[in-house]
Amino acid sequence: MKLTPAALGLCVTAALLTGCGGSGSDSDGNGSSGDTQYADGGTFTMAMAGDPGKLDPQSSASSQLFTVNQLAYDNLVAVDADTGEIQSQLATDWKVDGATVTLTLGDGITCADGSDFTATTVADNIAYVADPKNKSPYLGVFLPVGAKAEADDAAGTVTITLAQPAPFVLNGLASLPMVCEAGMEDRASLSDSTAGTGPYVLTEAAPGDHYTYEIRDGYTWGPDGATTAEKGMPDTVVMKVVQNEGTAANLLLSGDLNAATVQGPDAKRLDAQDLFTSQTPALVGEQWYNHGDGHGTADPGVRMGLTQALDLEQLASVATAGNGTPATTLAAIQPVACPGDSVSGNVPAQDVEAAKTALAGQKLTFLYSSAAGNAVSAAAELAVQQWEAAGATVTAKGVDETALQQAIFGTGDWDIAWVPLNVNSPDQLVPFLSGPGMADGGTNFSGIDNPDYDAGVKQASGMPGTEGCDTWLQAEASLFTAADIVPFANNLVTTYGNGAEFEMPGQLVPTSIRMLAS
Incomplete structure (x- = not known):
């Protein structure tokens, strides 16, 4: 993925996941x-x-973590956002042979503390993420379950053995950040500092306000050989927490920000200015239901009724301020590994009378991100009106992204949630759509249990690369027909720049930043 993120700067505001890979030109052609x-x-x-x-x-x-990860940490490989081709990063050579992945590290790679980055360190990272006891959300997403790694430091090679062939394993490794040995030995230190091989190192952390990073000299192993010696790269990068899009737009126009992702009505006044832009297509409207016991949405009939109560086309138009398009697949970040349309004709159509039968007397809680902008807030209000017209009492809560993540991955105090997850290959979503839930150490936060999806995933996972795409899309469609999850809107997510240019194929590519002469 020319992870690309997550915006992600955000791939999309309020997305919890966006894979990263990182190279290529800005996606709308408004480059230098x-x-x-x-x-x-x-x-x-x-x-x-x-x-x-x-x-x-x-x-x-x-x-947010994906956003800052790109600055201090590298991945084993990268993915070109335009072509989908695997490119070098920490590894300069790679080979996939069935269930065996062999990677050769580049020469002279060092960590920010000056220590060497070795094949053993890679193997230690693989072992850490692969161990379910560590509860890394990347297990099963960017690293297949059951993966094991062996290192040969003399040859600089790492051999990863998979439990079974994985069709897009390199795409996943392009989003798996590698931690240096000091961080592996002291995980607690990673809470407020960095231990990576990336182009920048954290020098100041002010939670809730900003994070400051300083450039590393001698960095030469970025995506496709990118370095920090390029003219125009900033010495300092500050990631500033700005939850309100209007505020971000104002700071951008005043020159207090060099980059901000804006999706709502404030984008119109930014479009009127002579600003740099980078765009990426993303899934921005995705409705989840809590299938857990004790929730009204545990009832398949209620989930179907909530879906049938909605005019999804109208919701998509409002949520994207009239600029979006209907959703087509769950994996929407370019380059999409399995292009096609698993959504059209599979999501239940609006049928308010049928919805009334299922929703009468239901009292439900609906969460969405307050940081997603005014357009999403307006769409949330519209959704509540349509649900209540069908007989449900729905309490909508616009919460910040920290609170949204705590509810989704922690307390479970929600019935309906708008949470767009963005990746570029369908296998990366499997742990979020099936398997163990949060209570059992998994990442299936909504508790989906769809046998047709599981069977389709099993079949598709045994097929090489894109040969399984039709099967992947059919598996997704089974989720929609059952109203287990409802994707309803895509949009071009725009990140605006003032005084700087950069590549933002979902995630900011740090080595692409160029400060403009005034």
């Missing part, structure tokens, strides 16, 4: 011309919609 003048050094300041919390890069699937 040959005569653009860059200024070396300086400070690049970017808004993010929430606080990343604990900074351990393998501890959370939040979009």
Whole structure:
């Protein structure tokens, strides 16, 4: 994924997951011309919609953590956002042979503390994420369950043995951040500091306000060989927490921010200015139901009724301020591994009379991200009106992204939630759509149990690469026909730049940042 993120800067505001890979040109073609003048050094300041919390890069699937991870940590490989081709990062050579993945590390890779980054460190990272006791949300998402790794430091190679072939294993490894040995030995230290090989190192953490990173000299192993010696790279990167889109837009226009992702009505006034932009298509409207015991939405009839009560086309239009399109697949980040349309004709159509039978007397809680902008808030109000017209009493709560993540992955205090998860290959979503729930150490936070989906995943996982795409899409469709989950809107997510250019294929690519001469 030219993870790409998550916005993710955010791939999409309120997305909990966006895979990263990282190289390629900005997606809308509004890049620099040959005569653009860059200024070396300086400070690049970017808004993010929430606080990343604990900074351990393998501890959370939040979009904010993905955002800051890119600065201090590298992945084993990268994915070109335009072509989908695997590119070098920490590894300069790779081979997949059935259930065996062999990677050769580049020479001279060092950690921010000056120590060497070795094949043994890679193997230790694989072992940590693969151990269910560590509860990394990346297990089964970016690293197949059952993976084991062996290192040969003399040859600089790592051999990963999978429990079974995985069709998009390299795409997953392109989103799995590698921690240096000091961090592996002292995981607690990663809560508020960094231990990576990335182009920047954390120098100041002010939770809830900002995180400051300083450039590393001698960095030469970025995506496709990117370095920190390029003219125009900032010496300092500040990731500033700005939860309100209107505030972010104002700070961008005043020059107090160099980058911000804005999706709602404030985007119109930014579009009227001569700003740099980078766009990426993303799934921005995705409705989840809590299938857990004790929730009204545990009843399949209630989930169906809630879906049938909605005019999804109208909701999509409102949520995207009239700029979006209907959802087509669950994995929407370019380059999409399995393009197609698993949504059309499979999501239940609006049928208010049928919904009334199922929803009479239901009292439900609906969560959405307050950081997603005014358009999403307006769409949430519209959804509540349509549910109540069908007989349900729904309490909507716009909460910040930290509270949303706590509810989804912690307390379970929700019935309906709008949580767009963004990846580029369908296998990366399997742990969120099936298998163990949160109480059992899994990441299936809504508790989905769909035998047709599980059977489709099993079949598709045994097929090489894109040969299984039709089966993957059919598996997704089974979730929609059962109203287990409801994708309803795609949009081009725009990140605006003032005084700087950058690549933002979902996630900010740090080595792409260029400060513009005034």
